[in-house]
Amino acid sequence: xTHETTETPAEEHLLLSADTNxxxxxxxxxxDTTGDGKADLYQFDTTGDGxxxxxxxxxxxxxxxxxxxxEGDGGHPxxx
Numbered sequence: 001x002t003h004e005t006t007e008t009p010a011e012e013h014l015l016l017s018a019d020t021n022x023x024x025x026x027x028x029x030x031x032d033t034t035g036d037g038k039a040d041l042y043q044f045d046t047t048g049d050g051x052x053x054x055x056x057x058x059x060x061x062x063x064x065x066x067x068x069x070x071e072g073d074g075g076h077p078x079x080x
Contacts, residue, residue, distance in 0.1 A: 015039050021048060042067070 013033055017026035027048065030039035040058035047053055054072030 013041075023048060025050065044072075046072070 013031045013035075014029060015032050015037075016028075016030040016039070018028045019025060020027055027045040029041075029043040029052075031041040031043070032039055033041050042054075042056040043052045044054040044056075045052055052071070055070050056067050057070055059066035059068060
């Protein structure tokens with residue numbers, strides 16, 4: 001399985017962006033990279049600094065059943 005990391009969401013494929021922490025800037029993006037109208041790339045700015053910290057993609061072979069974290073910690077803190 002091959003994945004590409006996207007630093008910023010592509011506007012032409014962006015399905016949803018949301019401001020979840022109320023600072024007036026989007027920090028969650030759902031994108032459709034395949035053109036089928038369904039989100040398959042999930043990006044999160046978990047620190048509020050304006051950059052993507054966590055990137056998750058759908059498994060193209062088992063769509064909707066498996067997601068893989070390809071950048072970041074998947075939103076879970078790593079043990080120190």
